[in-house]
Amino acid sequence: MNIGEFFTKQNLKFTFLDPFNHFEKKETALEVRKDLITGTVSRILPFRFRGYERPPIEDYLKKSPPDKCPFCLPQRDQLTPRFTEEINPEGQFKRGEVVLFPNAFPHSHHNTVAVMGNAHFIPLEEINPWLLKDGIIVCLEYMKKMKKMDSALNYASINWNYLPPAGGGLLHPHLQTVVGEEPTRFMETLILGARTFRERTRRDMWSDYVAWEKERGERFAGEGKKTLWFSAFAPRGMAGELIFILPDTFSLLSLTEEDILSVSEDLSLVFRYLSRINLISFNLALYGTLLEEALFPVQGRIVPRYLIRPLDTSDVNYFEKLHGEVICPFIPEDMASGLKDFFHAS
Numbered sequence: 362m363n364i365g366e367f368f369t370k371q372n373l374k375f376t377f378l379d380p381f382n383h384f385e386k387k388e389t390a391l392e393v394r395k396d397l398i399t400g401t402v403s404r405i406l407p408f409r410f411r412g413y414e415r416p417p418i419e420d421y422l423k424k425s426p427p428d429k430c431p432f433c434l435p436q437r438d439q440l441t442p443r444f445t446e447e448i449n450p451e452g453q454f455k456r457g458e459v460v461l462f463p464n465a466f467p468h469s470h471h472n473t474v475a476v477m478g479n480a481h482f483i484p485l486e487e488i489n490p491w492l493l494k495d496g497i498i499v500c501l502e503y504m505k506k507m508k509k510m511d512s513a514l515n516y517a518s519i520n521w522n523y524l525p526p527a528g529g530g531l532l533h534p535h536l537q538t539v540v541g542e543e544p545t546r547f548m549e550t551l552i553l554g555a556r557t558f559r560e561r562t563r564r565d566m567w568s569d570y571v572a573w574e575k576e577r578g579e580r581f582a583g584e585g586k587k588t589l590w591f592s593a594f595a596p597r598g599m600a601g602e603l604i605f606i607l608p609d610t611f612s613l614l615s616l617t618e619e620d621i622l623s624v625s626e627d628l629s630l631v632f633r634y635l636s637r638i639n640l641i642s643f644n645l646a647l648y649g650t651l652l653e654e655a656l657f658p659v660q661g662r663i664v665p666r667y668l669i670r671p672l673d674t675s676d677v678n679y680f681e682k683l684h685g686e687v688i689c690p691f692i693p694e695d696m697a698s699g700l701k702d703f704f705h706a707s
């Protein structure tokens with residue numbers, strides 16, 4: 362078994378009479394890609410790609426001004442939950458301008474919100490690495506504390522819905538952590554995939570994946586001090602998907618402050634790239650274990666999200682919702698080459 366066998370492509374052709382060319386016969390090509398590690402199926406439709414438009418930030422700010430925001434001061438002190446004394450006697454974890462507290466609408470039995478600073482809205486290209494670093498560190502401090510209280514908590518993630526197209530309900534920048542005894546379904550899929558790969562080949566799936574993508578080069582998007590960046594072969598979003606891996610780090614708790622700053626610098630660079638192509642909303646997850654787990658290096662994924670004009674149509678449709686397959690007009694290799702230029706220029 363070779364890692365390349367996990368990634369398959371099928372070319373399809375579609376023929377129709379084109380109303381924009383005197384109803385002459387026209388043939389278009391699309392590609393069905395399967396990533397058997399993640400179980401993702403994506404349909405790459407390059408003929409649909411027309412670039413992106415920025416979502417209406419001014420409208421968002423009008424509808425959700427600072428005085429109505431529970432994360433802005435002074436409301437934050439009255440409206441956000443506090444931890445019980447055994448978790449944190451101060452009720453919150455703090456680091457620099459970042460404050461972490463329990464999620465009032467929890468998705469899990471250990472679920473928090475980390476508000477990143479006092480500014481109600483920060484444009485994507487202005488999110489700086491120091492703020493991100495403090496955001497990640499405060500999440501990890503919470504995780505360390507929870508792990509100390511319950512050693513069975515082994516899986517965690519730091520997550521971000523940035524802006525409404527990505528499901529963000531508040532403009533104020535905030536991360537969310539999820540910690541549990543069991544991995545989430547996607548993390549479990551990756552861990553089981555790596556385990557099966559090891560059993561069958563006695564090899565490490567992640568090392569083979571990184572080597573395979575680096576050798577091919579077409580989806581290898583750049584390299585930070587700790588991270589390797591790739592565009593996903595079969596993206597999980599209509600605007601593609603970026604993957605970053607920290608190949609030698611096997612627990613979130615073993616990240617040093619220097620590592621976190623370096624990852625934050627990469628993220629800030631990637632955000633500037635996404636903003637440059639008008640993709641200013643995303644879902645982000647940084648996944649890791651809270652134990653040294655060789656089957657799962659610390660890694661993250663970013664799925665940019667956008668609205669389709671003129672109706673502000675959602676980028677999730679029946680194919681994704683009801684068939685579990687993603688329509689993607691943005692060729693993954695084009696995303697990698699755009700980001701590569703940014704890495705080279707920095």
Ligand SMILES: [Zn+2]
Pocket residue numbers: 427430431432433480481482532533
């Ligand atoms: Zn606010």
